Amino acid sequence: MNDFPVDQVDSVVTPWNVSGVVDYDKLIEQFGSQKIDPQLLKKFESLTGRPLHPFLRRGIFFSHRDLQEILQLYENGTKFYLYTGRGPSSDALHLGHMIPFLFTQYLQEAFQVPCVIQLTDDEKFLFSKDNSKKLEDYQRLGWENAKDILAVGLDCERTFIFRDTDYIGTMYPNILKIQKAVTYNQARAIFGFDDSDNIGKHGFPAVQAAPSFSSSFPQLFGPQNNLPCLIPCAIDQDPYFRMTRDVAPKLGYRKPALIHSKFFPALQGENTKMSASMAHTAIYVSDSAKQLKTKVNKYAFSGGGATIEEHKKYGGNCDIDVAYKYLSFFLEDDEQLEKIRQEYSSGKMLTGEIKAKLIQVLQPFLEQHQQRRSQVTDEMIRKVMTPRKLSF
Amino acid sequence: MNDFPVDQVDSVVTPWNVSGVVDYDKLIEQFGSQKIDPQLLKKFESLTGRPLHPFLRRGIFFSHRDLQEILQLYENGTKFYLYTGRGPSSDALHLGHMIPFLFTQYLQEAFQVPCVIQLTDDEKFLFSKDNSKKLEDYQRLGWENAKDILAVGLDCERTFIFRDTDYIGTMYPNILKIQKAVTYNQARAIFGFDDSDNIGKHGFPAVQAAPSFSSSFPQLFGPQNNLPCLIPCAIDQDPYFRMTRDVAPKLGYRKPALIHSKFFPALQGENTKMSASMAHTAIYVSDSAKQLKTKVNKYAFSGGGATIEEHKKYGGNCDIDVAYKYLSFFLEDDEQLEKIRQEYSSGKMLTGEIKAKLIQVLQPFLEQHQQRRSQVTDEMIRKVMTPRKLSF
Numbered sequence: 001m002n003d004f005p006v007d008q009v010d011s012v013v014t015p016w017n018v019s020g021v022v023d024y025d026k027l028i029e030q031f032g033s034q035k036i037d038p039q040l041l042k043k044f045e046s047l048t049g050r051p052l053h054p055f056l057r058r059g060i061f062f063s064h065r066d067l068q069e070i071l072q073l074y075e076n077g078t079k080f081y082l083y084t085g086r087g088p089s090s091d092a093l094h095l096g097h098m099i100p101f102l103f104t105q106y107l108q109e110a111f112q113v114p115c116v117i118q119l120t121d122d123e124k125f126l127f128s129k130d131n132s133k134k135l136e137d138y139q140r141l142g143w144e145n146a147k148d149i150l151a152v153g154l155d156c157e158r159t160f161i162f163r164d165t166d167y168i169g170t171m172y173p174n175i176l177k178i179q180k181a182v183t184y185n186q187a188r189a190i191f192g193f194d195d196s197d198n199i200g201k202h203g204f205p206a207v208q209a210a211p212s213f214s215s216s217f218p219q220l221f222g223p224q225n226n227l228p229c230l231i232p233c234a235i236d237q238d239p240y241f242r243m244t245r246d247v248a249p250k251l252g253y254r255k256p257a258l259i260h261s262k263f264f265p266a267l268q269g270e271n272t273k274m275s276a277s278m279a280h281t282a283i284y285v286s287d288s289a290k291q292l293k294t295k296v297n298k299y300a301f302s303g304g305g306a307t308i309e310e311h312k313k314y315g316g317n318c319d320i321d322v323a324y325k326y327l328s329f330f331l332e333d334d335e336q337l338e339k340i341r342q343e344y345s346s347g348k349m350l351t352g353e354i355k356a357k358l359i360q361v362l363q364p365f366l367e368q369h370q371q372r373r374s375q376v377t378d379e380m381i382r383k384v385m386t387p388r389k390l391s392f
Numbered sequence: 393m394n395d396f397p398v399d400q401v402d403s404v405v406t407p408w409n410v411s412g413v414v415d416y417d418k419l420i421e422q423f424g425s426q427k428i429d430p431q432l433l434k435k436f437e438s439l440t441g442r443p444l445h446p447f448l449r450r451g452i453f454f455s456h457r458d459l460q461e462i463l464q465l466y467e468n469g470t471k472f473y474l475y476t477g478r479g480p481s482s483d484a485l486h487l488g489h490m491i492p493f494l495f496t497q498y499l500q501e502a503f504q505v506p507c508v509i510q511l512t513d514d515e516k517f518l519f520s521k522d523n524s525k526k527l528e529d530y531q532r533l534g535w536e537n538a539k540d541i542l543a544v545g546l547d548c549e550r551t552f553i554f555r556d557t558d559y560i561g562t563m564y565p566n567i568l569k570i571q572k573a574v575t576y577n578q579a580r581a582i583f584g585f586d587d588s589d590n591i592g593k594h595g596f597p598a599v600q601a602a603p604s605f606s607s608s609f610p611q612l613f614g615p616q617n618n619l620p621c622l623i624p625c626a627i628d629q630d631p632y633f634r635m636t637r638d639v640a641p642k643l644g645y646r647k648p649a650l651i652h653s654k655f656f657p658a659l660q661g662e663n664t665k666m667s668a669s670m671a672h673t674a675i676y677v678s679d680s681a682k683q684l685k686t687k688v689n690k691y692a693f694s695g696g697g698a699t700i701e702e703h704k705k706y707g708g709n710c711d712i713d714v715a716y717k718y719l720s721f722f723l724e725d726d727e728q729l730e731k732i733r734q735e736y737s738s739g740k741m742l743t744g745e746i747k748a749k750l751i752q753v754l755q756p757f758l759e760q761h762q763q764r765r766s767q768v769t770d771e772m773i774r775k776v777m778t779p780r781k782l783s784f
Contacts, residue, residue: 122564125572126568126571135569164564165564165565167561168560168564169564170561172514172556172557172560173527173557175592176517176518176557177527179590179592179595180518180590182590182591183587183588183590183591184585184586184587184590184591184594185588188587195575195580196576196577197575198571198573198575199576199579199594200571200595202576202594203571203595206592
């Protein structure tokens with residue numbers, strides 16, 4: 001899995017590159033996925049017996065594959081498991097990294113299902129051009145990242161987090177079967193590989209595909225199993241799972257279902273890339289209240305008028321205003337968000353004010369996260385990384 | 393590792409294809425290895441304090457890389473470990489398959505060193521075009537083959553046999569490091585890969601390279617180690633280890649040393665391919681005395697004259713006579729072998745007689761092997777396949 005990328009000009013979306021202003025409807029068409037429609041949302045609500053997550057209400061998770069089948073199976077008594085992941089490239093996660101995990105936590109709690117989380121330390125090592133980092137560094141980052149992930153409130157009894165370098169052996173039979181079913185020509189067409197790429201990259205897509213098949217987890221789900229799988233992820237990860245879904249029937253496995261999110265924008269706005277190596281492009285979950293305040297005030301791209309007068313006259317543009325975007329991810333209260341939208345669009349609310357509001361929302365989020373994370377011990381990580389029978 | 397191939401017309405030598413009459417001197421030049429010279433043989437004899445193995449005396453193991461360094465280190469008190477392997481493609485091994493293991497057993501006994509044996513069930517699955525065989529079939533073949541391998545008399549206290557699908561996890565860090573150091577362009581040049589090959593093939597050379605580095609075996613040799621490694625193998629496996637030796641310094645590892653054998657010819661002669669799928673092209677270690685007799689008499693290509701008269705007049709040609717070739721591998725007594733060569737070449741010994749001689753030599757070899765193999769239990773295989781501290 002890769003870092004959560006952002007939308008930019010002239011849309012290009014692969015697992016390693018997202019650039020351009022993304023037209024999400026066009027992406028659905030291009031990728032051949034389905035839009036999440038009101039009927040599906042209603043089903044979600046009735047099955048879980050709880051209000052929809054803001055990410056669903058607001059179309060942040062907007063696209064899917066076979067989600068209705070997963071919900072139908074669930075309704076008929078067949079539980080699924082959740083699979084998501086992260087490429088451990090940096091010590092701290094930023095807000096964009098958190099989206100799939102926050103959503104996975106919600107799904108796990110709402111459906112009471114197990115969840116597997118892959119940390120692709122192998123991928124980060126193979127794909128990184130930074131030769132100062134050793135394999136052991138990515139392994140360590142995986143371990144540290146697991147603490148942030150667990151801190152979102154995942155249920156330890158239902159969660160298995162694994163680093164590829166620890167768990168590859170158990171998945172290897174499935175990895176081989178997937179690799180045998182995909183030619184280099186196909187992989188190159190899907191992932192844009194180059195002949196000067198190292199040979200590890202070519203086989204890697206099978207490593208990310210393998211957890212989509214429940215037989216990759218005999219200790220979790222029993223030796224013989226073919227459980228339905230639901231994968232919450234950013235839409236840029238879809239190529240992996242298109243490949244996975246193509247291969248599944250050849251192997252006698254179920255196709256995994258998917259639920260795709262939009263991208264989380266960088267502080268500098270939708271047309272810039274959020275980068276783990278450029279601290280000022282993102283808010284990290286480890287940022288202090290002071291860092292948060294400085295970053296939002298200094299770097300968050302504003303859709304407001306150039307002057308207060310202009311702003312009051314023409315209003316702010318919520319479509320490009322990063323503070324508003326972030327609020328749409330993190331402010332749970334719909335009425336408040338709508339009020340902010342109206343007041344900012346009309347010019348009544350100033351840029352400084354919407355930024356202050358964002359800081360007011362994010363500050364307790366970060367504080368709570370940091371507090372939870374400080375309670376995650378190495379012993380807890382060891383436990384959650386141990387393959388064992390998971391509760392359903 | 394692949395099946396032991398044979399020499400044919402218009403020499404082409406890769407791990408998956410050997411064809412043509414092989415000019416071994418040319419191969420040494422082409423591959424850039426060294427010829428084993430009398431001085432090196434003398435060193436061998438003096439260090440081991442025992443007579444040279446017939447495979448060495450007769451130039452069957454004929455080429456090497458850094459063998460003098462390995463012997464020098466040994467003389468100075470640094471022990472090496474042996475690494476060889478097999479691709480488990482068939483239930484029984486044929487005589488050609490046995491050569492590296494017979495020689496490895498000799499080396500292990502002569503130098504009292506540990507030995508690791510890789511069973512590349514993953515490779516056989518990825519490279520096989522026979523889709524009737526599943527991964528599980530190759531795993532089973534690996535297990536069965538281990539019994540034949542152990543039956544050559546390897547020292548259980550000094551031997552670790554492993555199937556890749558069991559052991560990949562422990563080697564994975566080294567595999568990743570090797571993969572990252574090799575581009576697809578390089579691998580294609582070395583192994584002749586095709587863009588329509590499956591993506592598993594591309595990464596596989598790193599799996600065969602990894603056991604060359606002792607850090608792939610922390611349970612055997614301790615967590616921190618960089619032991620010298622000597623690889624006895626047929627010369628067609630050299631491309632793997634050329635790649636391995638190129639990569640080694642980048643990873644801070646020792647280059648493995650190699651000792652290469654010539655090919656063991658098919659029953660039909662040097663220009664034909666011995667195939668595990670064509671039972672009549674090879675003598676299997678599981679063949680009965682009757683099967684042996686029939687195969688030798690019926691299929692072993694003869695270098696004798698077309699008629700008894702011609703044979704008596706012009707003599708037999710030992711260079712192409714399969715019975716003589718096989719005797720040169722399996723008849724230990726040099727004087728006897730030389731006597732046979734003279735009598736057959738001169739026409740005094742007839743084709744039926746040299747074949748009878750071969751049967752007389754091979755029959756007890758097979759009988760002894762079968763007896764030893766019948767004593768190898770699943771429990772012994774389990775034990776020898778368990779990673780554990782090996783004796784030096």
